[in-house]
Amino acid sequence: MSPEIYGILGFAALFMFLAIGVPVAVSLLIVGFVGTIFLSGFQAAAFTLSGQAFATVTVYQLTIIPLFILMGNLASTAGLSRDLFEAAHKIVGHLRGGLAAATIVGCAGFAALSGSSIASAITMGKVAYPEMKRFNYGARLATGSIAAGGTLGILIPPSTGFVIYAVLTEESIGRLFMAGVIPGLLLTTMFLIAIAIVTFIWPSEGPRGPNFTMREKIRSLFRATGIAIIILITIGGIYTGFFTPVEAAGVGAFFALIMLILRGKCTFKNLYHVSAETLKTTGMAFFILVGANVFAPFVALSHLPTTIAGTVTGFELGTYGTLAIILFGYIILGMFIEGLSLLVITLPIVFPLVTGMGFDPIWLGVVMVIVLEMGLISPPVGVNVFIVKSVVPDVKIETIFAGIMPFWLAMIATLALIVVFPQIALLLPNAMYN
Template sequence: MSTELLGLAGFGVLFALMAIGTPVAIALLIVGFAGTFLLSGFQAAAYTLSGQAFATVTVYELSIIPLFILMGNLASAAGLSRDLFDAAYRLIGHLRGGLAAATILGCAGFAALSGSSIASAVTMGKVAYPQMRRYRYGERLATGSIAAGGTLGILIPPSTGFVIYAVLTEESIGRLFMAGVLPGLLLTSLFLVAIALVTLLTPEEGPRGPVFNLREKLTSMFRATGILTIIIITIGGIYTGFFTPVEAAGVGACFALIMLIARGKCTLRTLWGASAETLRTTGMAFFILIGANVFAPFVALSHLPETIAGAMTGLALGAYGTLAIILFGYVVLGMFIEGLSLLVITLPIVFPLVVSLGFDPIWLGVIMVIVLEMGLISPPIGVNVFVVKSIVPDVKIETIFAGIMPFWLAMAIALIILVIVPEIALILPNAMYN
């Protein structure tokens, strides 16, 4: 069997293992070790397994993952996510679809703390859905806005997706964080436009909420300054060069702890819960990264990336034609495979191919994260959809999938805009680092 066929067989085994319920990290370790053993012998496979495990957990830049996750958990425990939603709710809740728009804005703000799409969807869903149900919002718009808003968690920095992409491709975490800011604002704006169009065509989906007086609005805005301060300190510190991304994560976590103490919610139980959740999420992320770093050498040894690159070049589709096929493939695969898992599985092949076509690797990171976001809400296995389903068990799953379609189309439009105008993603990192 040729090395290329062995590489294809490895991917087949990988997907088969995942299909029968094997955790992604374990599947990557099994296939990576076995493939390297067959191609280079036991000694090379054993060295890869032990060496990559140690190398991964000792990467200084990866300490950003537990710090930002801890920051998000502490901020959630302090009630900062509810404050942000309440501020948006009192400002625009009286408009048609205002509660859904407040949910999107709340998700965008909380995304700048958690870096996780699932955490954003769960946190804002528990806060926003009861209010939308109270004011008789349509189930499609209510659940669709929560599921779609949660996806902003892996685009708006700090983003776990960007950190993993940076580690696997050896790109700058700081540049990727800055590259995600304007696309994140663009996508948030397109989500708000989608809500406006839905409520224009079907007003009963988003009836008007109550009108609050100026004092109530100012009070809610003042309470939201906690979360805004953390965002300004972390993201502003990175942009100005005052903090490295890792230092910003540490400062943000410390400030979130101060807010927890200041609000009188710092109990042993709260700290234990936030710490335990941080450890669980961090452990999962590191385990997947170790598996990816064991799997990647096998892919390189199989020469599969070069073979696929040669085949794609031979089709004479041009750079953008090839990119379109790759992105379409990601959208389809994202319907069945969780986003971050798909990222670590495919990057060893896709990254060198796309960069060889002349595309900027930082811009590519933003594009890939948006495509992964689309997978998070795409049927039949949109992870965020099932997360929302767990929050609102009385709503049918097909209703939630119907509700996310306007937002899915908004993502597709954002993707097209960023392909046509890549400077949207590159202007901030280029200004900061050049």
């Protein structure tokens, strides 16, 4: 059989393993190892397995993953996410749809600490939904804003998605972080516009909340300064060049720990929970990366990237037509496969294809992350939707899916803007690194 046939069989086996519930990392390892045996022999496969495992876990830049995960867990335990939501609630809660808008703002702020969509959805779901329910918000808008807001976790830096993309493509983590800032703010704004439109058409979905005094607003803003300081130190330090991304992650984790101590929540129970969650999430991320780095050489040996690139080019769709086909494929696959897993599975093929057409690899990272975000809330298997369902079991799953549709359309609009105007993503990284 030709190498291409082995490659196709490898992908078929991979998706079969995922369909029967085999963990992504294990599936990647098995297919990559066995496929390399068929294409290059057992010795080459064994060398790839051992060498890539060691090379992955010893990459200095990857220390950013456990540090940012630790920072997010410390901040969540310290109650910083609740503080941000409360501040936004008191400032805009009196407006129509104000609590939903506060949820989006809270998710955006927490995303700048956790780098995780799932963590953002869980945390803000527990904080925001009881408040929206208390003020008689419609279930669609309440749950939709939580599920959609949670997706900001892999776009607004620090983003685990950007770190994994950077490692697999050998791009700069710092450039990718900077590239995510303006698109993240743009998507947040588009979500707020979506809320305004929904509540204008259906006022009962987001009734006005109570007015708060100026003193109460200032007090809530003061309590939210903790999260603002950490974001300013980490992202501002990276932008000014004062910190590398890894150093910024360490400093951010340290200040999050200080906040935990100052708020009297530095107990053994909390520290144990934070450490356990950090280790579990870090272990999962590194295991997937090891699997991806074993799977990628098999894909290269199969010559599938070259073959697919030649086939797609032969359709003569043009660069943007080809890009549209690829992004549409990601949206469809994202309905069934978790975003980061989909990234590590497909990147060995998609990255050389798209960059070979002349697209900027940093811009591509932002575009791919947004498309993966769309998958997180797309039916029938939007991961964030089921996360929100676990937090609010009294709401039907179809109600949540109906609630995310305005936000899904906002994502489409944001994606179109970034494709048409690439400088939205490239302005900050080019200004910082050129």
